Amino acid sequence: MQSFIQSLPKAELHLHIEGTLEPELMFQLAHRNGIPLPYPSVEALRAAYDFDDLQSFLDLYYQGADVLRTEQDFYDLTWAYLQRCAEQNVVHVEIFFDPQTHTDRGIEFEVVLNGIHRALEAGRTKLGISSFLILCFLRHLSEESAFATLQQALPHKDKIIGIGLDSSELGHPPAKFERVFAEARNAGFELVAHAGEEGPPEYIWEALQRLKVARIDHGVRCQEDPELVLELEQRQTPLTVCPLSNLKLKVIDRMEDHNLLWLLEQGLLVTINADDPAYFGGYLLENYVACVEALDLSKEQVRQLAANGFKASFLSETDKARWLTVVATSL
Ligand code: ADE
Ligand code: ZN
Numbered sequence: 493m494q495s496f497i498q499s500l501p502k503a504e505l506h507l508h509i510e511g512t513l514e515p516e517l518m519f520q521l522a523h524r525n526g527i528p529l530p531y532p533s534v535e536a537l538r539a540a541y542d543f544d545d546l547q548s549f550l551d552l553y554y555q556g557a558d559v560l561r562t563e564q565d566f567y568d569l570t571w572a573y574l575q576r577c578a579e580q581n582v583v584h585v586e587i588f589f590d591p592q593t594h595t596d597r598g599i600e601f602e603v604v605l606n607g608i609h610r611a612l613e614a615g616r617t618k619l620g621i622s623s624f625l626i627l628c629f630l631r632h633l634s635e636e637s638a639f640a641t642l643q644q645a646l647p648h649k650d651k652i653i654g655i656g657l658d659s660s661e662l663g664h665p666p667a668k669f670e671r672v673f674a675e676a677r678n679a680g681f682e683l684v685a686h687a688g689e690e691g692p693p694e695y696i697w698e699a700l701q702r703l704k705v706a707r708i709d710h711g712v713r714c715q716e717d718p719e720l721v722l723e724l725e726q727r728q729t730p731l732t733v734c735p736l737s738n739l740k741l742k743v744i745d746r747m748e749d750h751n752l753l754w755l756l757e758q759g760l761l762v763t764i765n766a767d768d769p770a771y772f773g774g775y776l777l778e779n780y781v782a783c784v785e786a787l788d789l790s791k792e793q794v795r796q797l798a799a800n801g802f803k804a805s806f807l808s809e810t811d812k813a814r815w816l817t818v819v820a821t822s823l
Pocket of ligand 2: 506507508658686
């Protein structure tokens, strides 16, 4: 089964590039930039990755991102992730970045964007990995800050396919960003939003009806509202589910309790993703393996999940069809 998962071409649709910052690279960049870290070693840092909930993770995640200062830092971060993708036969990625995390500490928007973009171009030419970039607004910040960030993105529409919404979910419902999402939609961006990770089903309804998103990131709490499950099934709105993330952030207690298979059986367009792999103990392959082991998924269910990754992507219909044929014929 592991070699079957390895050999399947896979797409990743829910990945925060800042969440791929491995402790080793964090120490390297801290040293290069002359930044002291509050941990004596890589091991001590890794040992601190023991989270109670989303917020306890976010506190460390934003602190870790402080070592990212130069365009080269963002290039190195993204290139390291793409090399992992190549090893795991991840052939298409749609990755998030959080510009406000960086611009709020004085890093230029273009430093962040150009470093990531240059690495994605190298991934395309040197590794054959196709990619799109999605800018996420931090939902714990104001609507005004999101509008200012959208303004910074407009001259770079050729490099950014979509707009998303992440960070602390509880207390920051999607409706807070209805107007800025409307402006992003008018500017021609694709739209996605985190909803129903820790937040209630109502947040998923809001993301669908008020933000008009094409995909829901996480969405696992939809199960609490049968009408919502039906709506997601009828619309075939993709859910970008992140199993190891849900386990590490205590959305579930045990992987055996994950509702991924239940959602798949309801006919929802469920995909498997890594979220913040450096913090949650696994990249895309490890997420698939964890689900197979805990939920006893069949080979055909794994194939379905891999196919869903391409169906739910922003690739052209031609590119989707090409990958779906490879997935369908993988042995
Ligand atoms: N930012 C990075 N990872 C996140 C997650 N799982 N939920 C919300 N915001 C995030
Ligand atoms: Zn996420």
